[in-house]
Amino acid sequence: MRKTGWFLFVSMFAGFTAAQLNETTTTSGQTAVKTSNEFNPTDKQNPYQPEYAPDADCNTWVGSPSLLWTNAANWSKGTVPTSSDCVVIPAATYGPRVGNYTTAYAKELTVENGGRLQIYANATLTVTDQIINNGDPIDILVKNGGSLIQTNPNALNSGQILVHKVFTLSNLRKQYNFIISPVIGQPIQTILDGDPRVLYHSEEMNYFYDAGVGPYVAGKGYAIKEPSTMAIPGNAPVAEFTGEAFNGNLDYILSYKTTQGEVAHGFNVVGNPYPSNLDIQKLYDYPANKNYIEENFLFWDNRGNDTFVQEGSQYEGNSYAVYNAISKTGSIANTPVGAEIRMPNGIVPVGTAFMIRAKSNADGKPLHFENTFRTGAEGIGFFGKPSDAAEKDSYHLIMTTPDEIQTMTAVVYTDVAVNEYSEEDTDAFGNGLELYTIEDEHQILINGRSEFHPADKVALGMRVWTAGTQIISLYSTEGRFADGQKIYIKDKLLGITHNLTAKPYKFLARKGEINNRFELVYKPSFDVKDISIEGIEIKRQDSMVVINSPESDLSSVMIYDLYGRPIFENSEINSKEIKIPESVLGKQIVIISVINRLGQVAGKKFIINSLG
Numbered sequence: 001m002r003k004t005g006w007f008l009f010v011s012m013f014a015g016f017t018a019a020q021l022n023e024t025t026t027t028s029g030q031t032a033v034k035t036s037n038e039f040n041p042t043d044k045q046n047p048y049q050p051e052y053a054p055d056a057d058c059n060t061w062v063g064s065p066s067l068l069w070t071n072a073a074n075w076s077k078g079t080v081p082t083s084s085d086c087v088v089i090p091a092a093t094y095g096p097r098v099g100n101y102t103t104a105y106a107k108e109l110t111v112e113n114g115g116r117l118q119i120y121a122n123a124t125l126t127v128t129d130q131i132i133n134n135g136d137p138i139d140i141l142v143k144n145g146g147s148l149i150q151t152n153p154n155a156l157n158s159g160q161i162l163v164h165k166v167f168t169l170s171n172l173r174k175q176y177n178f179i180i181s182p183v184i185g186q187p188i189q190t191i192l193d194g195d196p197r198v199l200y201h202s203e204e205m206n207y208f209y210d211a212g213v214g215p216y217v218a219g220k221g222y223a224i225k226e227p228s229t230m231a232i233p234g235n236a237p238v239a240e241f242t243g244e245a246f247n248g249n250l251d252y253i254l255s256y257k258t259t260q261g262e263v264a265h266g267f268n269v270v271g272n273p274y275p276s277n278l279d280i281q282k283l284y285d286y287p288a289n290k291n292y293i294e295e296n297f298l299f300w301d302n303r304g305n306d307t308f309v310q311e312g313s314q315y316e317g318n319s320y321a322v323y324n325a326i327s328k329t330g331s332i333a334n335t336p337v338g339a340e341i342r343m344p345n346g347i348v349p350v351g352t353a354f355m356i357r358a359k360s361n362a363d364g365k366p367l368h369f370e371n372t373f374r375t376g377a378e379g380i381g382f383f384g385k386p387s388d389a390a391e392k393d394s395y396h397l398i399m400t401t402p403d404e405i406q407t408m409t410a411v412v413y414t415d416v417a418v419n420e421y422s423e424e425d426t427d428a429f430g431n432g433l434e435l436y437t438i439e440d441e442h443q444i445l446i447n448g449r450s451e452f453h454p455a456d457k458v459a460l461g462m463r464v465w466t467a468g469t470q471i472i473s474l475y476s477t478e479g480r481f482a483d484g485q486k487i488y489i490k491d492k493l494l495g496i497t498h499n500l501t502a503k504p505y506k507f508l509a510r511k512g513e514i515n516n517r518f519e520l521v522y523k524p525s526f527d528v529k530d531i532s533i534e535g536i537e538i539k540r541q542d543s544m545v546v547i548n549s550p551e552s553d554l555s556s557v558m559i560y561d562l563y564g565r566p567i568f569e570n571s572e573i574n575s576k577e578i579k580i581p582e583s584v585l586g587k588q589i590v591i592i593s594v595i596n597r598l599g600q601v602a603g604k605k606f607i608i609n610s611l612g
Contacts, residue, residue, distance in 0.1 A: 062076055293357065293358055392412055
């Protein structure tokens with residue numbers, strides 16, 4: 001059955017303070033886990049893995065010329081290891097570094113006591129079989145942004161590794177982040193100093209509760225509160241995960257209860273269980289998974305959040321970034337102007353948890369993870385981007401409010417979508433500030449549409465929480481829209497068709513919902529009609545265009561040519577009259593848009609045939 005709307009269920013948590021949360025200390029509700037080959041990943045008696053001893057013919061680190069893994073002279077065979085080589089890193093003053101944006105390979109990897117291996121940000125080491133660390137955990141260090149991949153799901157690892165994850169903390173220290181351990185046995189509370197509070201999400205109640213130390217459960221995500229400034233004075237601490245690298249297939253058991261009638265059901269906080277990045281597009285496309293989960297992946301982005309009490313199923317905020325796995329497109333959470341844009345595009349970095357919604361038939365059913373979903377594709381912040389461009393024609397629009405908050409919507413054309421409202425569409429949240437498109441009376445955050453046709457038209461709507469000048473701009477383009485196809489916004493109230501590809505569109509709007517004013521088009525027609533509002537007068541007088549607003553000061557005047565290009569703008573009038581010389585406008589047909597302080601709007605088409 002089709003989902004009903006974000007306001008019903010994107011309502012998990014909006015930030016917390018300890019005094020305002022349910023203070024229960026229960027850790028019940030932990031999800032059962034099994035691996036698909038039916039052995040416990042912490043059990044060393046794996047029947048699928050033979051006893052291992054390093055091959056005498058292994059490629060051994062000598063490290064004379066440099067510290068780089070990719071320098072052939074650093075290896076005993078005089079060649080950089082391949083996926084056919086067992087690799088041994090013996091005790092040495094300096095071990096190899098898999099440097100930034102480097103890809104490295106090994107068949108098997110053994111780090112001897114006193115050896116050292118470091119995998120840097122945006123670098124990937126892919127090991128076919130097992131990983132053995134005979135030294136301290138730090139002797140195999142996956143730095144923030146690095147990926148350690150294994151391909152054989154039955155390879156049994158030995159010894160612990162260390163994985164780093166950098167947090168960005170707020171000044172108030174009231175926010176939470178979704179987190180998961182990429183190594184076996186690591187409690188969440190101890191990854192940062194100060195014993196920060198850890199919460200787990202109860203699907204049955206659609207609410208977060210105290211999780212104690214946040215005990216390790218493979219595949220399970222938690223919410224961790226920012227530590228106090230006393231515990232961590234700086235704003236960019238490095239979290240440390242210590243344990244055996246998780247490897248292999250995992251069936252995480254989903255929950256969908258119906259005992260609470262007023263609760264939005266099906267929400268499960270899961271995450272990337274591996275010490276490598278995860279391709280959630282592959283996770284969703286796995287046939288069995290499609291039977292049990294919906295297409296939207298939700299990533300909590302706390303930078304725009306200012307609500308510090310739980311609201312459960314009543315939450316109508318917009319601090320979740322979304323990735324739609326059918327449209328293969330993401331959209332940001334509401335974000336302050338100037339902050340980094342974090343838009344999930346299908347690659348989930350190490351240590352990142354997210355929220356999915358199980359279907360009503362999914363209670364007790366598995367969400368399947370496997371090594372083929374692991375990737376070295378680059379991750380960005382808590383979100384990521386794929387290494388290959390998706391085959392689609394798409395664009396993202398951002399609306400910027402007078403108080404400098406940004407909200408986003410996306411339009412995607414593919415050969416797997418339909419123009420009618422369907423699963424490739426992601427519903428808007430229903431909060432006080434949103435930009436969305438409209439199809440079949442549904443407000444849509446990510447609009448999946450069939451193959452592109454230049455005659456297509458898309459209704460554009462919004463909810464405005466601060467009256468004043470709003471700005472709609474083009475954020476990103478793919479496919480034909482990156483290759484020159486123009487995008488126009490048609491303001492039906494003012495009779496203006498504006499080229500968004502060339503310049504952002506500014507307009508005045510009152511607070512509230514606007515659903516019938518705007519339309520996105522690709523073949524503009526300038527069927528401008530005069531719009532008269534009592535109290536605003538537009539006329540020609542003595543080679544001047546004279547605009548009067550007797551009831552209220554004028555706020556903004558914009559004048560365009562017939563191609564939607566702005567030729568005059570004044571948004572700081574603060575008087576009841578403005579006179580514009582015709583010589584400024586040139587001999588042409590122009591479109592005049594006027595708004596006064598009462599929010600009244602007038603539009604008029606003028607023929608300027610004299611320059612005075």
